Amino acid sequence: xxxxxxxxxxxxxxxxxxxxxxxxxxxxxxxxxxxxxxxxxxxxxxxxxxxxxxxxxxxxxxxxxxxxxxxxxxxxxxxxxxxxxxxxxxxxxxxxxxxxxxxxxxxxxxxxxxxxxxxxxxxxxxxxxxxxxxxxxxxxxxxxxxxxxxxxxxxxxxxxxxxxxxxxxxxxxxxxxxxxxxxxxxxxxxxxxxxxxxxxxxxxxxxxxxxxxxxxxxxxxxxxxxxxxxxxxxxxxxxxxxxxxxxxxxxxxxxxxxxxxxxxxxxxxxxxxxxxxxxx
Amino acid sequence: xxxxxxxxxxxxxxxxxxxxxxxxxxxxxxxxxxxxxxxxxxxxxxxxxxxxxxxxxxxxxxxxxxxxxxxxxxxxxxxxxxxxxxxxxxxxxxxxxxxxxxxxxxxxxxxxxxxxxxxxxxxxxxxxxxxxxxxxxxxxxxxxxxxxxxxxxxxxxxxxxxxxxxxxxxxxxxxxxxxxxxxxxxxxxxxxxxxxxxxxxxxxxxxxxxxxxxxxxxxxxxxxxxxxxxxxxxxxxxxxxxxxxxxxxxxxxxxxxxxxxxxxxxxxxxxxxxxxxxxxxxxxxxxxxxxxxxxxxxxxxxxxxxxxxxxxxxxxxxxxxxxxxxxxxxxxxxxxxxxxxxxxxxxxxxxxxxxxxxxxxxxxxxx
Ligand SMILES: Nc1ncnc2c1ncn2[C@@H]1O[C@H](COP(=O)(O)OP(=O)(O)OP(=O)(O)O)[C@@H](O)[C@H]1O
Ligand SMILES: [Mg+2]
Numbered sequence: 001x002x003x004x005x006x007x008x009x010x011x012x013x014x015x016x017x018x019x020x021x022x023x024x025x026x027x028x029x030x031x032x033x034x035x036x037x038x039x040x041x042x043x044x045x046x047x048x049x050x051x052x053x054x055x056x057x058x059x060x061x062x063x064x065x066x067x068x069x070x071x072x073x074x075x076x077x078x079x080x081x082x083x084x085x086x087x088x089x090x091x092x093x094x095x096x097x098x099x100x101x102x103x104x105x106x107x108x109x110x111x112x113x114x115x116x117x118x119x120x121x122x123x124x125x126x127x128x129x130x131x132x133x134x135x136x137x138x139x140x141x142x143x144x145x146x147x148x149x150x151x152x153x154x155x156x157x158x159x160x161x162x163x164x165x166x167x168x169x170x171x172x173x174x175x176x177x178x179x180x181x182x183x184x185x186x187x188x189x190x191x192x193x194x195x196x197x198x199x200x201x202x203x204x205x206x207x208x209x210x211x212x213x214x215x216x217x218x219x220x221x222x223x224x225x226x227x228x229x230x231x232x233x234x235x236x237x238x239x240x241x242x243x244x245x246x247x248x249x250x251x252x253x254x255x256x257x258x259x260x261x262x263x264x265x266x267x268x269x270x271x272x273x274x275x276x277x278x279x280x
Numbered sequence: 281x282x283x284x285x286x287x288x289x290x291x292x293x294x295x296x297x298x299x300x301x302x303x304x305x306x307x308x309x310x311x312x313x314x315x316x317x318x319x320x321x322x323x324x325x326x327x328x329x330x331x332x333x334x335x336x337x338x339x340x341x342x343x344x345x346x347x348x349x350x351x352x353x354x355x356x357x358x359x360x361x362x363x364x365x366x367x368x369x370x371x372x373x374x375x376x377x378x379x380x381x382x383x384x385x386x387x388x389x390x391x392x393x394x395x396x397x398x399x400x401x402x403x404x405x406x407x408x409x410x411x412x413x414x415x416x417x418x419x420x421x422x423x424x425x426x427x428x429x430x431x432x433x434x435x436x437x438x439x440x441x442x443x444x445x446x447x448x449x450x451x452x453x454x455x456x457x458x459x460x461x462x463x464x465x466x467x468x469x470x471x472x473x474x475x476x477x478x479x480x481x482x483x484x485x486x487x488x489x490x491x492x493x494x495x496x497x498x499x500x501x502x503x504x505x506x507x508x509x510x511x512x513x514x515x516x517x518x519x520x521x522x523x524x525x526x527x528x529x530x531x532x533x534x535x536x537x538x539x540x541x542x543x544x545x546x547x548x549x550x551x552x553x554x555x556x557x558x559x560x561x562x563x564x565x566x567x568x569x570x571x572x573x574x575x576x577x578x579x580x581x582x583x584x585x586x587x588x589x590x591x592x593x594x595x596x597x598x599x600x601x602x603x604x605x606x607x608x609x610x611x612x613x614x615x616x617x618x619x620x621x622x623x624x625x626x627x628x629x630x631x632x633x634x635x636x637x638x639x640x641x642x643x644x645x646x647x
Contacts, residue, residue, distance in 0.1 A: 180332050181365035183352045185379035185430065199369045 038257065044247060045254030052247050067251035071240070076255050079236035082148055083217055084259070086232050089152025090216040091209050094163040097156075099205075102167030103193065107176065120161045128158070132225045139226060146227045154226060155216040163212060170204035171197060210267045217260050281466050282343045282356075282433040283308045284329065289338035291324055291490075298324040300490040302338070309464040311457070312495075315477040316487030317513070322470040323362055325487075326436050329468060331355050342433065358432035360440040362470075364423040366411045372398075372422050373407040379430045397425035400455055402448075417443045424452075428459065435460070435467045441476065453480055474514055478502070486510045508561060508643040511636055517566045517600055517611050523640070524562045526555045535562055535637075539605040540585045545632065551647050552637060560646070561638040566600065566613035568634035572627040574614065581632035585610070589624045603628060 044052060045068060047060035104110075105117065135154065136145060144150035174197050182192035198205075220234040227235060237252040244252075284306040291299040299321045306312045314322045327333040329340060331352040340348045347355055358379070366375050376397055380390045398404045401421040411419055420443045427435065440456070441449045457480050460467050471477055477484050478498040485495040486509070494506040505511035511519050524535040524542070533549040533556065535542040542562075544552070552560065575582055587605035599619070601612040603626060612628055620626060637647040 175363070175365070177361050177363050177365035178367055180352075181359070181361060181367070182378075184330055184332070184357060184359045185426070186353045186382040188351070188353060196367055196369075200367075 038261075041250055041253045041257060045250040047247060047250075049245075049247055067247050068254060071237075071248065071251050071255060074240065075231075075236055076233065076240075076252075079231050079233040080255065080259060082230055083233040085148050086151045086155060086223070087213045087216040089149060090155040090159055091212050093152060093156040094159040094212055095167075095205075095209070098160055098163030099167050101164045102169075103171050103197075105164065105168035106171035107179075117165070120164055124158075124161050128221050132222060135222075136225055144226075146230055148230055151223050151226050151230075151232060152216075154222045155219055158219065158222070159212045159215050162215070163208060166208045166211075167201075167205065170201050170208065173204065174200045206267055210264055213263060214260060217256075281308055281464065283310075284434055284466055284468070285339075285341040286325070286329070287339040287341065289325070289328060289335045289340070291321070291328060291333065292336045298490055299328075299335070302490075302492060304485060304492065304495070306466055306468060309466055311460055311467045311469065311480060311482045313477040313481035313484045314468065314470045314487055315472065315474060315481075315484050315513075317472060320487040321490040322472075322487060323438055324490075326359070326438050326468060326470055329434070330357055330359050330436055356433040357436060358427045358430045358434075359436040360420075360423050360427045360438055362438040362442075364419050366419050366422050366426070368411050370410075371407070372403065372409055372411070372414070375411070375422055376407075376426045376429055379426060383430065393429045394425075397429045400428075400459070401425045401452070417445065417448070420444065421452075424456070431463070432465060435465045437467065438470045439472070440469075442471075442473070449476075456480070474516070478514075486513060488513075504645070505563075505636065506645050508563070508638045508645075511563050511638070511645070515565050515567075517613065519563045519565045519636070520569075520610050521638075522562045522564075522608070522610070523559055525559050526552050526557065528556050535560070537562070538607045539587075540583075542583045542630070542632075542635075545581060548632075548635075548637075548647065555639075555646075559640050561640050561643075563636035563638060564630055564634060566611040568631040569610065569612040570629045570631070571601075571612070571614050571618060571620070572629055574618065575629045575631065579629075579631045579633070582629035583632055584627055584629055586625065586627045589620050589622050589626050592620060592622060601626070 043060060046063040046065065048062040048064050051057045051060040051062060105113065139145040139150050144153070178196050178200065179189075179192045182196040183189060187195060218234060219232075220238055223232040224235040224238060231239065233256060237256065241249050241252045284304075286302050286304040289299050289302040290297070302321075302325060304312070304325075314325060316322055324333065328335050331340075331347065331350055331354075335348065338348075339346055342355065366372075367378070370378060373394055376394045377390050380393060385393075394407070395404070398407055401424055403418060403421050403425065406414060406418055406422075411422065414422065420440065424437070424440045427437065427440075437456075441452050444452060453476060469480060478501075481498060483495060483497055484501050486493045486501060488509050494501060494510045496504070501510060501514055505514065508521065512521065522537050524537045527534050527536050531543070532546070533544045533552060535544060535552075569585075570576075570579070570582075572584065585603075585605060587603040587610065589601055590604040590609055591602040593600040593602075595616065597616045599614045599616055601614060601620060603610045603612055610628075635647070636645060638645050
C-alpha cells in the first residue's frame with residue numbers, strides 16, 4: 001500500500017464541487033426570495049416622493065422619514081403599543097391553556113385522544129367572518145368590545161389549536177425518562193415539569209411563542225371588527241391607508257414589519273444561545 | 281434500611297404481558313441481580329419497584345408498608361436508568377448534585393459528595409461539561425454517580441455498566457459492590473451479563489418471558505439449575521444438552537443416547553427410575569468434560585466418550601473443543617495449554633457427579 005500510487009479521481013472532485021455550487025445557488029435564490037420584498041418595502045417607505053415617482057430611478061438615493069413620522073403621529077405609535085399588548089395577552093392566555101393541554105396530549109394515553117386532536121384542528125375551520133358579528137354582540141354584553149383584552153381573547157381562540165398541537169409535539173420531543181428521573185430523585189410530577197421538562201422544551205416553546213406573536217400581530221379582521229378606538233396596528237393601518245398614496249402604504253408596511261422583525265431577532269438569538277447548545 | 285417484597289406482580293401493556301406473576305423477596309441490605317435475556321421484563325420490574333409504573337396486579341411492599349400506590353419520590357429510592365436519563369440542560373456537576381439539592385442538603389456537603397462520587401467513577405475531569413459533550417460510557421457513569429450520592433433505602437440499577445469497556449467494567453463492578461457492602465443499601469441490579477451477575481449478586485433471579493425461572497445464590501444457580509433455561513443461560517460456553525432414554529438392563533439403569541451409553545450409579549439410578557423407557561435431557565457443562573487423562577484428581581466417577589475433533593477455539597486461557605461424537609457435537613472446555621487438531625480422534629471423560637437431568641416435557645430439573 002505504502003509504495004503504491006494513490007489515485008484521486010478528477011470526476012469525484014468535479015462532482016463534489018458541482019454539488020456544492022448547486023447547493024449554494026439554491027440557498028442564494030431562497031434568501032433573495034425572502035429578503036427582497038423586505039428590502040423593497042423598507043426602501044420605498046423611506047424614499048423621497050420625487051424619486052419614487054421617477055421611472056428612471058430604481059433604487060432611490062435620497063431618503064426621508066417624513067411619511068413614517070406622519071403615520072406615527074396619526075396614531076400608529078399607540079396602535080403599535082396596542083398590538084404588542086394584544087400579542088402578549090394572546091401568548092399569555094394561549095400558553096396558560098395550551099401548555100397543560102399539550103402536556104396531557106404528549107404524556108398521557110386516554111380514550112378519545114385522537115378524535116380530540118382532530119376536533120381541535122377542526123375548530124380552525126370556522127371562518128372568522130361567520131362568528132365575528134355574533135362575537136361583537138357578545139362582547140358588547142360582556143363589556144369587552146373595543147378593549148385590548150377582548151381582542152387578545154379572540155386571538156387566543158385563533159392561536160389556541162396551534163399552541164396545543166405544537167406544544168404537545170415539543171413536549172413529546174423531551175424524553176419521558178428525564179422527567180421520570182426527576183421524579184425518582186424527589187420531585188413531584190409538577191416539580192419535574194417545571195425543573196426538567198420546561199427548561200428542555202423552552203427553545204421549542206419560544207419558537208411557538210414567536211409564531212403566536214406573529215399570528216396575533218398580523219391578524220386584522222377580528223381586530224378591525226372588535227375595536228373602534230383601541231385599534232391594533234394592522235387594523236389602524238388598514239383603516240388609514242385605504243385612500244393614501246403609495247409611499248404612505250409602504251410606510252405602513254414598514255411600521256408593521258420592523259417591530260415584528262426586532263421581536264423575531266431577539267427571540268431567535270435567545271433560541272440559539274439557550275444552554276449554549278442546540279438540544280437534541 | 282428496608283426489605284423489598286413483590287407479591288404476584290402482573291404487568292400488561294395493552295395486549296402484551298410484560299410480567300406474569302413475579303414474587304420476589306429482597307432482604308434488607310441484600311444485593312439481588314435480575315438476570316435474563318432482552319425483553320424478559322427486567323426493566324419493567326425495576327420500574328414497578330420505583331413507582332414509575334403501576335402493576336396491573338400485585339403488590340410492592342417496602343418493609344411492612346404497601347407502597348404500590350406511592351409516587352416515586354415518597355419511596356426513598358434511587359435509580360440508574362437503562363437510558364441513563366442524564367439531564368441535558370445541566371452540567372455533570374449539577375446532574376449529580378440535583379437530587380441532593382432537592383433534598384435540601386447543605387452546600388458544602390453536596391460539594392463533598394459530588395466530588396467523592398466523581399472520584400469513584402473517574403469522572404472528576406468532566407464535572408464542568410454538558411452531557412452532550414460526553415461519550416456514552418461517561419454519561420452512564422454520571423448516571424451511576426447521581427444514583428449513589430443520595431442515600432436511598434433501595435438502590436435500583438438498570439444495566440449500569442453496560443456501556444463501559446471491559447477493563448473499566450471489571451473495576452466498577454468491584455467498586456460498586458464494595459460501596460454497596462459498606463453502606464448496606466438494599467440493591468436490585470439488572471443485567472444480562474452473567475459474569476456480572478455471578479460476581480456481584482448475593483442472589484440472582486433468572487428471568488424469562490416475564491417470569492422468574494429460579495432465584496438463588498450464584499453457586500446454586502450454577503450448580504443446581506432448576507430448569508433447562510437457567511442451565512443453558514448460565515455458563516459459557518453453554519451447557520451441552522443431550523436427549524437420552526432411560527433403559528433398564530441386567531446390571532441396572534443406563535442413559536442411552538444415539539452416540540453413547542452411560543451406566544448409572546445406584547444413587548442417580550434411584551432418581552430416574554420412574555422415567556424408565558422415557559426420554560429425558562441430560563445436561564453437562566463443557567468445563568465438566570475432560571480430555572482423557574486430564575480429569576482433576578478429585579473427579580472420581582467419570583464416563584468415557586469418544587469422538588473426532590470438529591473445531592477448536594484457542595482462547596488462550598481455555599481451549600474450547602467441539603467434539604463430533606457421531607450424530608452430534610459436544611463442547612468441551614479444556615485448559616489453554618491443551619492442544620489438539622481438527623480431525624483428530626479424541627476420548628473425553630464426563631464427570632458423572634456433574635451431570636444434570638431434566639424432564640423433556642416440562643424442562644424441570646430432576647437432578
Ligand atoms: N411502555 C411499554 N409499552 C408496551 N410494551 C412494553 C412497554 N415497556 C415494555 N414493554 C414490553 O414488555 C416486555 C419487557 O420489557 P422490558 O423493558 O422490561 O425488558 P428488559 O428485560 O428490560 O429487556 P432489555 O434487556 O432489552 O432491556 C417487552 O416485551 C417489551 O416490549
Ligand atoms: Mg431493560
